[in-house]
Amino acid sequence: MTPLWTAKAIAAATGGVASADFTVKGVAFDSREVQAGDLFIAMKGEASDGHFFIDKAIAAGAAAILCETHIDHPHVKVADSAAALGALGTASRNRSHGHIIGVTGSAGKTGTKEALFAALDRFRPGRAHRSVKSYNNHVGVPLSLARMGSTMDYGVFEMGMNHAGELAELTQMVRPHVAIVTTIAPAHMEFFADESAIADAKGEIFEGLQADGTAILPYDSPHYARLRAKAEQHAAHIVSFGLGEGADVRAVDWLADGQGGSIVTAQVQDSLLCYSIAQSGAHWVANSLAVLAAVKAVGGDLPAAGLAFAEMAGLAGRGARHRISLERGTARIIDESYNANPASMTATIKQFGDESGGRHIAILGAMKELGADSDRYHAELAPPLIAAAVQFAVLVGPEMAPLAKALERDMELAHVPDHAxxxxxxxxxxxxxDVVLIKGSNSVGLSHLVTALTSGEF
Structure with a gap:
């Protein structure tokens, strides 16, 4: 098997000095994630210093260390480990022969990235790579690049941002052949004047497009024209996707399959495709259209993509479903605990209303980083909750006070300070x-509820 990196290649990429010849088959910067054969990158952060965890990484099976000091283990010594990680990511991108796809958006980034990977991996098993988890920032992106093998035919990279200019830097590192914007919605509003400013920041992803590159845009977005104007400055090809008439890739028809998913008939430019989606909700139909547009742009196989949608299980924190045992029966849990903004919250609540079952209980955590309009955005969740016929709402966090007030006459509820x-x-x-929806910003910690519910504590 071809090693991911050799000591010589790491030293050349980072400008470091190797202590010995070695090879590694993975890269990690968190000692808790180190696997046998990995390169552990010891970085100095604001809260901790990875150099203190070198022995722990070696004990976990690390084959070598990238660090800023001499140690008695195989290593490459560099002046700055964080800069070296960036250089390693850039070197990985430079040696790649594959089609590279970048994904950003206010919601749906991770799900779209995972679906794209599943579609391309089904077409070329073992030849597709993607960023894991939500590693989408100035550290996660170079790590994900550094983990990409030189023989990969496809690489799919999620890119996030919470301020202007961040994506411009990341996309120059990823240099995608295809760049996708999933949607524009209020998120990180405390850092932006309005949604148009968010659209402008998301549009920065097109700045890194390679020659003959393709921009994939959400046709149904009110910011479509703004995104398209930005894409026209950088993209050789522009493809729109959406549910509305006029999109290049659109859902001609779609309906619930009776099992929580959807059956979709899509026009993919000159092709017609019928497929099933295991995931629920109109947002997943839209996500699937973006995936199909990208698969076609990189020469993938559309029927294989359709099969991948049907096989995709829910992602932890992003739609995973669990059935838990209680003393006299079972209840169903829908885990959306990883992220929340007004658009994704509204879409998820609407879909929750279509779920079959007994009592519908919504456990909703605060939406973070919404700025001066936070109270309004939270209160505006009341109509969707009422329309979904939710019987009981548990509202978590002080930011939920406006929603509690808006619902007090229409619904049984409890407003509590935290996940505990x-x-x-x-x-x-x-x-x-009961059918229980759990959704909120990750920092609220509602994943602890999911863990408790699924581990048998209840």
Whole structure:
């Protein structure tokens, strides 16, 4: 098997000095994630210093260390480990012969990235690479690049931002052949004047497009024209996707399959494709259209993509479904605990209303980084919750006070300060046949509820 990196290649990429000849088959900067044969990158951060965890990484099986000091283990010594990680990511991109796809957007980045990987890996098994988890920032992107093998035919990279200029830097590192914007919605609003400014920041992804590159845009977005104007400055090809008439890749028809997913008939430019999506909601239909547009742009196989959609299980924190055992029956849990903004919250609540089952309980965590309009955005969740006929709402976090006030006459609810209080309440609340939606910004910690519910604590 071809090694991911040799000591010589690492030293050449980073300007470092190798202590010995070695090879590695993976890269990690968190000692808790080190696997046997990995290169551990010891970086100095604001809260901790990775050099303190070198022995732990070696014990976990690290084959070598990238660090700023001499150690008694195989290593490459560099002046700055963080800069060296960036250089390693750039070197990986430079040696790649594959088609590179970048994905950004206010919502749907990770799901779209995972679906793209599944579609391309089904077409070329073992020849597709993608960023793991939500490693999409100035550290996660170069790490994901550094992990890409030189023989990969496809690389799919998620790119995030919370301020202007961030994507411009990341896309110059990724240099995609295809760049996707999934959607534009209020997110990180405390750093932007309005949604148009968010659209401009997301549009920075097109600045890194390679010659003959393709920009894939959300046709149904009110910011479509703005995104298209930006794309026209950098892209040789522009493809729109959406549910509306006029999109280049659009859903001609779609309906619920009765099992939580959808059956879709899509026009993909000159091709017609019928496929099933295991994931639920109109947003997943839209995500699938963006994926199909990208698959076609890089010469992938559309039927293979259709099969991949049907096989995709829910992602932890992003739609995973669990059935838990209670004393006198079972309840169903929908885990959307990783992220939340007004658009994704509204879409998820709407879909929740279509779920079959007994009592519908919504456990909703605060939406973070919404700036001066935070109260309004939270209060505006009341109509979707009422329309979805939610029987009980557990609202978590102080930012949820406006929503609690808006719902007090229309719904049974509890407003609690944190996930620990929500967990205590759930013990007496949850009953057999309940359907429970758990959604909120990751920092609220609602994933702890999911863990408790699925580990048998209830």
């Amino acid at each position: 209080a929500a967990k205590a309440l759930l013990r007496s609340l949850i009953q057999p046949n």
